[in-house]
Amino acid sequence: MFGIYRKILTTGVLTEKFARKKRATQQVALESRETGIDELGKKLQATIDKRFAGSLHIRQVDAGSCNGCELEIHALNNVYYDIERFGVHFVASPRHADVLLVTGPVSRNMEAALRRTYEATANPKWVIAVGDCGACGGEFGVSYASCGAVANVIPVDAVVPGCPPTPLDLMRGILDLFSC
Amino acid sequence: MNETNELAHDVALSMEPAAHFHLELSNRGVEFQAISPSPLLPTQFLEVAKPGDWGKVASVAKDQAWRWVAGWAEDEGNLFSVSVCLELQGTYLVLRTRTDGGNPFLPSHAPYFVSANRPERHMRDMFGIKFTGHPDPRRWTRHQAWDSETYPLRHAFPKEGQSPGQTPPDKDYPFFKVEGHGVFEIPVGPVHAGIIEPGHFRFHAVGETLLNLEERLCYVHKGIEKIAEGRTAESLARLAGRVSGDTTVGHAFAACLAMERAAGLEVPLRASFIRGLLVELERVINHLWDMAAICNDVAFAFAYYQFGRLRELWLRDNQALFGHRLLMDRIVPGGVNVDVTLESSERITKSIKFLRRELSELVTIHDQNSSLEDRLVAAGHLRVEDAQTLGALGFVGRSSGQSFDVRKDAPYSPYDQLEVTVPVENQGDVASRFWVRYKELWVALKLIEQLLEKMPDGEIATPWVSPPPDAEGLGLVEGWRGEILSYVRFGEDGKISRYYPRDPSIVNWPALEKLVLGNIVPDFPVCNKSVNGSYSGNDL
Structure with missing residues (x-):
C-alpha cells in the first residue's frame, strides 16, 4: 500500500x-x-463554464471506425491531457449526453444504431464528426457497406479531421464548436 | 501399434510436414497437384482436383494436427476458387480448389476446425458459396445492408451496392436460446457504454453466473475486401493500415510483404529492420495500453493512469521520431518512408531505459496488491485444450500453452537475424494474459535494442515495380495480437484484384465465448479486455 x-x-x-x-x-x-494544452484548456473551460454551467457530457459513438480515432479519444483522459478538469466528461448513455462524438465512416450495419442513439439524445444536442472518415468517408468512402461521412446519416455541427486527430486536435474541435 | 505401423509412424515423423501431408492425401485417394515452384513462396501450395475431396483434405489435416490459419475465396468468372492456409511446425501450406460458379458448394472444414466456422460463413455471405455439413447455417457478415440473394464480393456486384435509402436495423437475427428455470437473457450493444468499438453480446445467465455468451459482430463491416479491388499497391498499403487502427503497422507490413512477394521484389535490409522496429514499437504501446485497461476494468485506477502515462510518452516519441503517433502509413510497398537517425536511436534507447525502470517499480506494486490478484487470478479461464482446438493466437494462445509465434517459428526478415524469446504460460486466466503481455513487452524492448544495434546501412526503400497480372502473394507477420495473414492478387496494370487480411482477432473472438462461461456477469468487461479482439479487424 x-x-x-x-x-x-x-x-x-x-x-x-x-x-x-x-x-x-x-x-x-x-x-x-508538448505545448498548447494550457491555453486551449483555459479557453475550453471558460466556454464550458459559460454555456454548460461547468460540465459538458459527451457520448462517444464508434459508427464504423478502424479504432484509430478511439485510441486518441481515450488519450484525452490520460494524465497529460486530463480533459475532465475542464469539465468535459464521457458518459455511458446518450440520455446523459450534450454531445455525440461520432467516428466513422458510418457502416451500413451501424446506420440504424447511430440514428437511434441520436434520437435517444435529449435536446439541445450537438454532433461532432471525428476523423477523416467521419468528416468525408476517408479511406473507405461510400460503398455497399459504408454510408461515408457522419453527416450522411445524422446532422453534424462540427468536424474534427485527422487520421486520427490528435488529442489536441480533438480539444480544439470541441472548443471551436462552442466558441462561435 | 504393430511393427509396420510403427515404421510408418517413424517415417512420418522424419518427414517434412508438407511431404507427410501429400503422402496421406495419396493414401486416401485424393487427387491433387503440388505446384512447384509455389506461386506463394515461401509458402507451399497445392491444388485439390475435385471439390468433393475438400472435406477429406480437412480430415487429413486434422489428423496430422495442422492448424487452420485462414480461408478466402475468389471469383474467377465461371468458377469460384477457395483457398485455405494451414500451418504445422512453422511450415505454411496453402490448399486451393475450385467449385462451379452456377451452383457453388464445397464440403465444410468447420466440423474439423473451429477456426473455419466464421470464415466459411463469411465466404458464404460474401460469395454465395455453400459449405455442406457446416454446423451453423446462420448469416454472419451480412446484416441488412444487402439481401440474402446477392453477394458483395462477386464481380457482378457493384461497389456502391444496390439498395439506396436507409438500412433497417438487424432485429431478426436468430440467436441461440437458452431456457430453464431462472435463466434470463442480457442483450448488450452494439453501442457500448464506453469508448469502445461496437458489437453485440447476448448473455444468458442464472443469477450472476454466465451460462452462455453469443457474439454477434460485423457491425463495423465496411467492405474492405471490395474497396481494395482496383487500388494501386501504395493505396492498398494505406487501406491495410486501417484494417484495425491499433494494428496499423502490423497490417501494412503483412500487406506490403504479400505484394512484394507477388512482385518478386527484394526489400533492402535496412527497410526490414525499420519495419521490425515499427512493429515492436506498436507492440509496446498496445501492451502498455491493455495492461492499463485490464487494471481499469477491476477499478485499479492507479495502474490505469500509470501505464497510460508511460504509453503516452511512447506515442509522443513516435510523433517526434517518425511523424505519427500511431505510426500510420510509415510502411510502403518496397520499404519504409522513415529513417532512423543516430539521434532517434539514442532517444529510443533512453526511453527503453526509463520504461524498464518504471515497469520494475510498478510491477512490484502490482504484484503485492492482493485485491487485484483476487480479481484477475482464475477469472476468464481458457483451458489449454480449448486454446489448441480454437487455434488461439498471440497472448491469448500463449497464456494457454500455445507457443506459436511467426517471428520464431517461421521467421521472416528481420527476425531471421534476431533472437526472439516467446513467453508461454499454462495458467490461462486473465492474470496470465496480463503477465504474458508484460513479458512480451520486455521481449519487445530487447528486440528494439537488437534492431537498433544491428541496423545495417543502406537504402530504406526500393522502387516499386508492378508484377504481371495474376501474380499473387502471401504475407505472414506477427503483429502485437498475434499472427496476421495477408493475401494479395494483382490484376491488370498493377492494380489489386483481391485482398484478404486475416487479423488474429478473427481466430481469438470465439475464445472469449468459451472463457467467460461460469464467470459472473460483472467480470465480463475484464475478461473481454484481456482478450481484446479488434472489432474492425474482424468485421472488415
Whole structure:
C-alpha cells in the first residue's frame, strides 16, 4: 500500500497545464514540451463554464471506425491531457449526453444504431464528426457497406479531421464548436 | 501399434510436414497437384482436383494436427476458387480448389476446425458459396445492408451496392436460446457504454453466473475486401493500415510483404529492420495500453493512469521520431518512408531505459496488491485444450500453452537475424494474459535494442515495380495480437484484384465465448479486455 502512495508522490502531477514543479523525474522536462494544452484548456473551460454551467457530457459513438480515432479519444483522459478538469466528461448513455462524438465512416450495419442513439439524445444536442472518415468517408468512402461521412446519416455541427486527430486536435474541435 | 505401423509412424515423423501431408492425401485417394515452384513462396501450395475431396483434405489435416490459419475465396468468372492456409511446425501450406460458379458448394472444414466456422460463413455471405455439413447455417457478415440473394464480393456486384435509402436495423437475427428455470437473457450493444468499438453480446445467465455468451459482430463491416479491388499497391498499403487502427503497422507490413512477394521484389535490409522496429514499437504501446485497461476494468485506477502515462510518452516519441503517433502509413510497398537517425536511436534507447525502470517499480506494486490478484487470478479461464482446438493466437494462445509465434517459428526478415524469446504460460486466466503481455513487452524492448544495434546501412526503400497480372502473394507477420495473414492478387496494370487480411482477432473472438462461461456477469468487461479482439479487424 505504501508503495502505491510513494509511487503517486514521486510521479508527481504530470497534467500539463498544472505541471508546477519538475521534481519527479528527468522525463518530466521532456514531457512538458508538448505545448498548447494550457491555453486551449483555459479557453475550453471558460466556454464550458459559460454555456454548460461547468460540465459538458459527451457520448462517444464508434459508427464504423478502424479504432484509430478511439485510441486518441481515450488519450484525452490520460494524465497529460486530463480533459475532465475542464469539465468535459464521457458518459455511458446518450440520455446523459450534450454531445455525440461520432467516428466513422458510418457502416451500413451501424446506420440504424447511430440514428437511434441520436434520437435517444435529449435536446439541445450537438454532433461532432471525428476523423477523416467521419468528416468525408476517408479511406473507405461510400460503398455497399459504408454510408461515408457522419453527416450522411445524422446532422453534424462540427468536424474534427485527422487520421486520427490528435488529442489536441480533438480539444480544439470541441472548443471551436462552442466558441462561435 | 504393430511393427509396420510403427515404421510408418517413424517415417512420418522424419518427414517434412508438407511431404507427410501429400503422402496421406495419396493414401486416401485424393487427387491433387503440388505446384512447384509455389506461386506463394515461401509458402507451399497445392491444388485439390475435385471439390468433393475438400472435406477429406480437412480430415487429413486434422489428423496430422495442422492448424487452420485462414480461408478466402475468389471469383474467377465461371468458377469460384477457395483457398485455405494451414500451418504445422512453422511450415505454411496453402490448399486451393475450385467449385462451379452456377451452383457453388464445397464440403465444410468447420466440423474439423473451429477456426473455419466464421470464415466459411463469411465466404458464404460474401460469395454465395455453400459449405455442406457446416454446423451453423446462420448469416454472419451480412446484416441488412444487402439481401440474402446477392453477394458483395462477386464481380457482378457493384461497389456502391444496390439498395439506396436507409438500412433497417438487424432485429431478426436468430440467436441461440437458452431456457430453464431462472435463466434470463442480457442483450448488450452494439453501442457500448464506453469508448469502445461496437458489437453485440447476448448473455444468458442464472443469477450472476454466465451460462452462455453469443457474439454477434460485423457491425463495423465496411467492405474492405471490395474497396481494395482496383487500388494501386501504395493505396492498398494505406487501406491495410486501417484494417484495425491499433494494428496499423502490423497490417501494412503483412500487406506490403504479400505484394512484394507477388512482385518478386527484394526489400533492402535496412527497410526490414525499420519495419521490425515499427512493429515492436506498436507492440509496446498496445501492451502498455491493455495492461492499463485490464487494471481499469477491476477499478485499479492507479495502474490505469500509470501505464497510460508511460504509453503516452511512447506515442509522443513516435510523433517526434517518425511523424505519427500511431505510426500510420510509415510502411510502403518496397520499404519504409522513415529513417532512423543516430539521434532517434539514442532517444529510443533512453526511453527503453526509463520504461524498464518504471515497469520494475510498478510491477512490484502490482504484484503485492492482493485485491487485484483476487480479481484477475482464475477469472476468464481458457483451458489449454480449448486454446489448441480454437487455434488461439498471440497472448491469448500463449497464456494457454500455445507457443506459436511467426517471428520464431517461421521467421521472416528481420527476425531471421534476431533472437526472439516467446513467453508461454499454462495458467490461462486473465492474470496470465496480463503477465504474458508484460513479458512480451520486455521481449519487445530487447528486440528494439537488437534492431537498433544491428541496423545495417543502406537504402530504406526500393522502387516499386508492378508484377504481371495474376501474380499473387502471401504475407505472414506477427503483429502485437498475434499472427496476421495477408493475401494479395494483382490484376491488370498493377492494380489489386483481391485482398484478404486475416487479423488474429478473427481466430481469438470465439475464445472469449468459451472463457467467460461460469464467470459472473460483472467480470465480463475484464475478461473481454484481456482478450481484446479488434472489432474492425474482424468485421472488415
